Amino acid sequence: MAQSAGALHGVRIIDLTRTTAGLFGVTILADLGADVIKIEPREITPRTLGRFATTGRTKGGVDMRVIQTYRNRRSLTLELKHPLGREVFYDLVRHSDVVWDNYRPGVMKALGMDYDTLSNINHRIVCCSISGFGSTGPDAHRPGYDPIAEALSGLIMLTGEPEQPPLYPGTPFADMGTGMFAAHGVLAALYQRQSTGRGQQVEACLLDTSLAFLYLDGTHYLNSGTLPQRTGSKSRSGPLVGIFHTQDGYIVSCVQSQEQVLHLCRALGHEDWLQDPRFNSAANRVHHREELNQLGQEVFGTQSTAYWEEALIRADVPVGRVNTLDHAFADPHIQSRGMVVSTSHAGQEYKALGCPVRLSDSPATYGPAPSWGEHTEEVLTDVLGYGPERLQALRQEKVV
Amino acid sequence: MAQSAGALHGVRIIDLTRTTAGLFGVTILADLGADVIKIEPREITPRTLGRFATTGRTKGGVDMRVIQTYRNRRSLTLELKHPLGREVFYDLVRHSDVVWDNYRPGVMKALGMDYDTLSNINHRIVCCSISGFGSTGPDAHRPGYDPIAEALSGLIMLTGEPEQPPLYPGTPFADMGTGMFAAHGVLAALYQRQSTGRGQQVEACLLDTSLAFLYLDGTHYLNSGTLPQRTGSKSRSGPLVGIFHTQDGYIVSCVQSQEQVLHLCRALGHEDWLQDPRFNSAANRVHHREELNQLGQEVFGTQSTAYWEEALIRADVPVGRVNTLDHAFADPHIQSRGMVVSTSHAGQEYKALGCPVRLSDSPATYGPAPSWGEHTEEVLTDVLGYGPERLQALRQEKVV
Numbered sequence: 001m002a003q004s005a006g007a008l009h010g011v012r013i014i015d016l017t018r019t020t021a022g023l024f025g026v027t028i029l030a031d032l033g034a035d036v037i038k039i040e041p042r043e044i045t046p047r048t049l050g051r052f053a054t055t056g057r058t059k060g061g062v063d064m065r066v067i068q069t070y071r072n073r074r075s076l077t078l079e080l081k082h083p084l085g086r087e088v089f090y091d092l093v094r095h096s097d098v099v100w101d102n103y104r105p106g107v108m109k110a111l112g113m114d115y116d117t118l119s120n121i122n123h124r125i126v127c128c129s130i131s132g133f134g135s136t137g138p139d140a141h142r143p144g145y146d147p148i149a150e151a152l153s154g155l156i157m158l159t160g161e162p163e164q165p166p167l168y169p170g171t172p173f174a175d176m177g178t179g180m181f182a183a184h185g186v187l188a189a190l191y192q193r194q195s196t197g198r199g200q201q202v203e204a205c206l207l208d209t210s211l212a213f214l215y216l217d218g219t220h221y222l223n224s225g226t227l228p229q230r231t232g233s234k235s236r237s238g239p240l241v242g243i244f245h246t247q248d249g250y251i252v253s254c255v256q257s258q259e260q261v262l263h264l265c266r267a268l269g270h271e272d273w274l275q276d277p278r279f280n281s282a283a284n285r286v287h288h289r290e291e292l293n294q295l296g297q298e299v300f301g302t303q304s305t306a307y308w309e310e311a312l313i314r315a316d317v318p319v320g321r322v323n324t325l326d327h328a329f330a331d332p333h334i335q336s337r338g339m340v341v342s343t344s345h346a347g348q349e350y351k352a353l354g355c356p357v358r359l360s361d362s363p364a365t366y367g368p369a370p371s372w373g374e375h376t377e378e379v380l381t382d383v384l385g386y387g388p389e390r391l392q393a394l395r396q397e398k399v400v
Numbered sequence: 401m402a403q404s405a406g407a408l409h410g411v412r413i414i415d416l417t418r419t420t421a422g423l424f425g426v427t428i429l430a431d432l433g434a435d436v437i438k439i440e441p442r443e444i445t446p447r448t449l450g451r452f453a454t455t456g457r458t459k460g461g462v463d464m465r466v467i468q469t470y471r472n473r474r475s476l477t478l479e480l481k482h483p484l485g486r487e488v489f490y491d492l493v494r495h496s497d498v499v500w501d502n503y504r505p506g507v508m509k510a511l512g513m514d515y516d517t518l519s520n521i522n523h524r525i526v527c528c529s530i531s532g533f534g535s536t537g538p539d540a541h542r543p544g545y546d547p548i549a550e551a552l553s554g555l556i557m558l559t560g561e562p563e564q565p566p567l568y569p570g571t572p573f574a575d576m577g578t579g580m581f582a583a584h585g586v587l588a589a590l591y592q593r594q595s596t597g598r599g600q601q602v603e604a605c606l607l608d609t610s611l612a613f614l615y616l617d618g619t620h621y622l623n624s625g626t627l628p629q630r631t632g633s634k635s636r637s638g639p640l641v642g643i644f645h646t647q648d649g650y651i652v653s654c655v656q657s658q659e660q661v662l663h664l665c666r667a668l669g670h671e672d673w674l675q676d677p678r679f680n681s682a683a684n685r686v687h688h689r690e691e692l693n694q695l696g697q698e699v700f701g702t703q704s705t706a707y708w709e710e711a712l713i714r715a716d717v718p719v720g721r722v723n724t725l726d727h728a729f730a731d732p733h734i735q736s737r738g739m740v741v742s743t744s745h746a747g748q749e750y751k752a753l754g755c756p757v758r759l760s761d762s763p764a765t766y767g768p769a770p771s772w773g774e775h776t777e778e779v780l781t782d783v784l785g786y787g788p789e790r791l792q793a794l795r796q797e798k799v800v
Contacts, residue, residue, distance in 0.1 A: 056637035148720035158570030170558030237456035320548035
């Protein structure tokens with residue numbers, strides 16, 4: 001079928017976000033076709049500069065966060081604390097569907113940009129706020145960072161080997177997840193608005209997200225009082241399920257059914273294990289899983305990852321090699337998925353990770369990550385219809 | 401403002417999912433008010449039973465996955481391979497907005513339930529498919545499990561201490577994330593449908609999701625060729641950022657600005673560290689961060705977690721204690737967030753993790769997790785308008 005415009009074509013988002021959670025969430029909607037206007041401070045301060053030096057992941061002085069999470073936006077510099085700046089912001093609200101911020105609770109109200117104020121200007125506006133601890137509760141004022149939310153929620157305590165200290169999951173799941181949950185809220189509010197004609201407030205925070213990510217360990221604790229062990233490299237529920245090291249790397253085994261365990265043992269050359277009284281029933285294998293994992297590890301260590309992956313896939317055993325990123329991105333299947341995309345910034349081409357949300361008629365697109373204030377004049381002219389005199393005045397007043 | 405119905409009130413979803421990714425994603429939309437009809441096989445087979453024994457997280461024989469991810473649904477048993485069962489399914493499609501499955505690619509077509517077929521029955525239908533490897537590419541047929549996707553993508557290689565083997569992140573992020581991205585796609589397709597009048601296909605898979613979760617490490621590798629180190633317990637970008645053990649537990653420090661580093665060193669009683677030539681500038685501190693982390697660790701070890709948390713929060717240093725789940729759920733702020741909710745199943749009350757998506761006018765609700773086939777008659781009668789004779793016939797034919 002012919003491709004239509006992006007699924008969110010016509011949805012305009014005012015992006016006030018500066019943290020990973022907000023940037024990641026807005027980017028999902030930007031990739032799906034929303035018209036995102038990013039508001040930046042008029043001057044690059046050490047603090048705003050700092051945002052682009054802290055990730056430690058730069059190329060040619062460009063922080064990868066700009067490449068990954070500033071794409072598909074227009075950039076407008078605007079001094080929100082200046083009365084004239086606020087007037088411009090209110091005009092933008094009149095012409096927009098969503099205002100998305102990640103300020104600490106109270107800041108938007110102090111700026112005269114809270115939902116009650118903005119909904120009086122445009123009753124269709126959806127206001128999405130992301131924070132660390134949420135807008136309510138005794139710690140609402142505390143600064144939120146991904147590791148703090150993962151620590152308080154118990155997520156960090158679930159990561160690492162059972163007998164060793166807890167560890168940080170390898171990537172900011174609380175940040176990304178919060179942006180994703182916020183995006184659900186914005187999309188649901190936009191959907192509902194089509195029948196109610198009104199916008200509403202959406203909220204997501206790092207701590208709530210981390211609690212939701214506790215998933216079954218959390219639900220099980222709440223109903224049984226049983227504290228979960230850390231997962232580490234081996235499953236707590238089954239034998240021969242986990243990460244095993246091979247002659248030259250690591251491989252993950254995910255055997256679930258009795259049949260898969262049989263196939264695995266056979267492929268490892270040890271169908272005999274299943275005759276062992278310790279391992280001759282599912283219950284016994286669970287009970288003695290550490291011994292069986294040990295035996296499995298000894299055999300895995302005798303051959304390469306490629307050898308075992310090929311042999312086990314042939315034996316219909318669910319496995320996968322533990323890739324480093326170079327091998328991951330060189331994988332033919334991964335390459336075929338098109339998850340590595342091209343985008344640009346300041347005239348340079350870059351690669352980025354694509355959007356995993358796939359829509360058959362309106363696929364994601366990957367426009368440039370704008371330079372600071374690149375579209376200030378375009379937005380004020382095309383979106384707000386300001387004339388040259390007003391632009392001039394705003395520049396003179398150091399508002400834009 | 402008065403609360404309206406759920407944001408997704410009026411959206412009917414046919415839920416064919418059985419894996420964590422699908423169940424988690426559908427539950428987000430169910431919590432937000434969608435009318436979800438879960439289709440179950442007519443008979444509980446060892447295999448379907450097996451699904452509820454593998455998580456190892458049960459109470460009174462009830463798998464916590466039922467409590468956490470079957471809530472807010474009606475359950476209909478239906479034999480999809482029976483011609484009459486397919487007719488019933490087609491009738492459901494005529495009365496629904498979304499069909500959501502997690503079968504391996506090709507299965508829906510084999511069942512006569514692929515998008516082309518269903519869109520001819522109802523051109524407004526949105527078909528969402530979740531799989532391990534996606535519907536295209538050389539490995540599309542492979543069975544997908546969360547750890548395999550996290551292994552192949554490189555995510556597992558990012559988790560663990562740099563000098564030690566890679567580990568599994570403590571909870572199934574690829575599963576949950578895939579359900580979340582799929583939910584974005586469904587919501588975007590429903591939004592776009594309101595202008596195009598047509599549904600479309602939505603796809604998400606564990607592997608694409610895991611690649612997206614590589615986030616900055618992935619983007620940095622793609623543009624610089626630099627392989628990231630595992631994160632482990634300490635940040636790679638800054639000193640005194642990470643997990644430190646105390647006299648009785650662990651605490652996370654997230655100092656970012658120069659000022660925060662100063663406050664932390666002062667609170668640790670060692671402002672003098674910042675005079676040390678190794679640590680007297682941000683660059684030097686990054687270069688010598690392991691020595692500074694070592695010094696910090698020695699001091700953290702001399703007092704309790706509670707002591708440091710209280711002292712450091714007072715010093716305006718961003719920190720958080722690493723909670724076990726009992727302490728997490730006992731935390732006054734966490735309790736105030738209402739993320740622990742009540743739901744029921746088979747007449748029993750249970751606690752569950754709530755929905756982190758917060759909408760001011762249409763908050764999430766938490767209906768029961770139905771028993772197997774509990775609403776078969778209700779759905780066939782109220783939704784499809786079948787009469788008693790037809791119900792009787794379907795039962796006789798072992799279709800429902």
